[in-house]
Amino acid sequence: MIKCVCPTIILASFGMFNFTTSSSIFTSSIYLISYGYRYRQHLPNSTSPYIITMAMVKIRLAYPRDAGHITQIHLSDAPSQVVAATDPYTRWYHGGPWMHPLTACKYIKRVTHRGGKIFLAVAKYPIGEADVWESHEWHTRILHISLLWVHLKYRNRGVGSSLMNHIVQYASRIGVTYITTWPEESALSFYDKWGFRLHLPQTYVKLHARNWHLKYERLPFTPRKLPTTFTLLLGKTQCSREHWEIVPWEVKLLNRYKVTRFFALHGTVQNLPYYLYLTKWPWDDRYRAYLWVKEKDPIFIPFIQQLAHDNGWHYITTVVPNKLLPRNNCTRIKPINLWRRG
Numbered sequence: 001m002i003k004c005v006c007p008t009i010i011l012a013s014f015g016m017f018n019f020t021t022s023s024s025i026f027t028s029s030i031y032l033i034s035y036g037y038r039y040r041q042h043l044p045n046s047t048s049p050y051i052i053t054m055a056m057v058k059i060r061l062a063y064p065r066d067a068g069h070i071t072q073i074h075l076s077d078a079p080s081q082v083v084a085a086t087d088p089y090t091r092w093y094h095g096g097p098w099m100h101p102l103t104a105c106k107y108i109k110r111v112t113h114r115g116g117k118i119f120l121a122v123a124k125y126p127i128g129e130a131d132v133w134e135s136h137e138w139h140t141r142i143l144h145i146s147l148l149w150v151h152l153k154y155r156n157r158g159v160g161s162s163l164m165n166h167i168v169q170y171a172s173r174i175g176v177t178y179i180t181t182w183p184e185e186s187a188l189s190f191y192d193k194w195g196f197r198l199h200l201p202q203t204y205v206k207l208h209a210r211n212w213h214l215k216y217e218r219l220p221f222t223p224r225k226l227p228t229t230f231t232l233l234l235g236k237t238q239c240s241r242e243h244w245e246i247v248p249w250e251v252k253l254l255n256r257y258k259v260t261r262f263f264a265l266h267g268t269v270q271n272l273p274y275y276l277y278l279t280k281w282p283w284d285d286r287y288r289a290y291l292w293v294k295e296k297d298p299i300f301i302p303f304i305q306q307l308a309h310d311n312g313w314h315y316i317t318t319v320v321p322n323k324l325l326p327r328n329n330c331t332r333i334k335p336i337n338l339w340r341r342g
Helices: 064-075 080-084 088-093 101-113 159-173 185-193 240-254 300-310
Strands: 002-007 014-021 026-034 037-042 058-061 117-122 126-137 140-150 178-181 196-200 202-208 231-234 261-269 272-280 287-293 315-321 330-335 338-341
Touching: 058 159, 064 101, 064 117, 064 126, 064 140, 088 101, 101 117, 101 240, 117 159, 126 159, 126 240, 140 159, 140 240, 159 178, 178 196, 185 196, 202 300, 231 240, 231 300, 231 315, 240 261, 240 272, 240 287, 272 300, 287 300, 300 315, 315 330
Parallel strands: 140 178, 287 315
Antiparallel strands: 002 037, 014 026, 026 037, 058 117, 117 126, 126 140, 178 338, 196 338, 202 315, 202 330, 231 287, 261 272, 272 287
């Protein structure tokens, strides 16, 4: 429930965040200031979920002032030690930027300023979230669902279907036929009901260093707008545009808490142009590759192995389409399958 405490003019956009926990209940009080009023939001505790009907659920865009509620949606099924943590880095490590109000606020700003959309399912307060990006994948416009999450206490009540129905209608309005996503195993039946089918089987792998004696060009660059003729070939867990926009932002923000390494390179491999991100996250001892190209050429797999060799690394991790998986010098970690509707 949202209760107006008093009408007052306060210039800050966020006030105090206070999280308290006990063995049987989790409650939070978040002070938000917007439109000249100070609000105190009392979110429901774990023993008394708010009763909703489909008619009560409305879909709207998210704003930075929704950061506290978005965090509560994602903390609803988080382990108790994550809920008890107060620093943004620990929360991020266990679930991403949505897990803390400070980083969630910055994430909302980044997504909305860079062309993504965050939809919220709202009853009396937000209880579900969906993040979507319009992107070009091999010269085809698609709408990609990077996240669809519902508060634990309101699942199996039609909230996810309300969000999905809004996404389908939004795709129709902007003239996009295909909708893609990377669903969790537990959500496959939900996406199957909405007409999603397996589209791109992939595998998360270690590409071990090897000297292929390849000649290639590599130059540093500053990421700006992704050319629509380039598509993410390696490293795809979301769509091409989201990785392009979000990975450099994540590195910059995480550097405030832990050292994170990032290289942005471009050039050619046997006259084939590419753009490449190499990242080393604080919780990893490995570099991860994201590679945008114009053509699906197998030469890019040896190229990544050559980069690992030339830099003295044992391997580089990335996501590879199953059709391009090498037989040797490769360790498979887990499947990463993209599904598509349309």
